[in-house]
């Protein structure tokens with residue numbers, strides 16, 4: 001189905017070089033938006049921007065570390081200089097780490113919280129004033145099913161993703177009087193580099209191959225498969241569309257029924 005919901009709009013995506021962020025960038029490009037691709041992996045980010053341009057829109061690749069407020073402010077200024085507006089922010093940049101509670105070094109906790117939680121805070125902080133000025137727009141923060149439920153040896157990841165849900169609600173309250181929305185999406189296991197890397201580490205620790213570990217995680221879910229990144233991007237695009245103007249402050253599970261089961 002070809003929709004054109006974002007013609008003449010501008011979408012800014014963090015974590016655009018890979019996985020869910022890349023799928024979101026391509027989805028908004030397919031639907032006519034110009035795209036600001038933000039990531040600290042400059043080479044892969046350029047590839048995403050080229051992929052977006054192949055759909056007939058303009059795209060910029062901007063090297064950003066989401067833990068650095070000055071990087072984000074520079075990216076916002078560059079985007080406004082190019083197109084004069086920002087309609088959508090998707091905050092997808094993130095990492096995974098974990099381990100038994102007693103063994104997690106403080107530096108590991110802090111690095112993940114810096115990227116997955118403070119990075120989302122800083123991205124929202126950089127973009128929200130422009131949505132308020134425009135009196136329109138959408139922020140979609142990528143949380144996780146780990147923000148709503150938990151499992152062992154995942155303290156910093158779960159804490160960061162629950163934090164994103166709380167942050168999302170507060171930003172939604174601030175934006176609501178201006179007609180702008182802020183929601184979180186909570187994906188289940190989605191086939192990206194992040195999950196493949198985790199499988200490569202945790203599988204052998206559990207005495208199985210990476211492929212067997214991935215299959216076991218797929219079987220955990222009522223749908224008996226993982227999500228493809230474009231299936232998350234479709235819900236993100238809905239949350240940026242006119243069809244969801246009255247929907248704000250929500251954390252939507254896109255997890256094949258995993259949490260409800």
Ligand SMILES: NC(=O)c1ccc[n+]([C@@H]2O[C@H](COP(=O)([O-])OP(=O)(O)OC[C@H]3O[C@@H](n4cnc5c(N)ncnc54)[C@H](O)[C@@H]3O)[C@@H](O)[C@H]2O)c1
Pocket residue numbers: 014015016017018019020021038039040041064065066067091092093094095096115116119142143144145186187188189190191192193194195
């Ligand atoms: N894949 C899953 O199963 C899954 C499930 C739930 C939630 N998520 C969340 O979705 C988001 C995207 O994950 P993904 O699976 O696409 O992973 P991914 O590894 O494919 O992509 C993450 C991207 O974020 C970028 N990034 C990391 N740290 C950054 C930083 N400091 N500054 C700028 N960019 C940075 C990476 O370079 C990479 O391009 C993450 O927030 C992740 O926690 C993923």
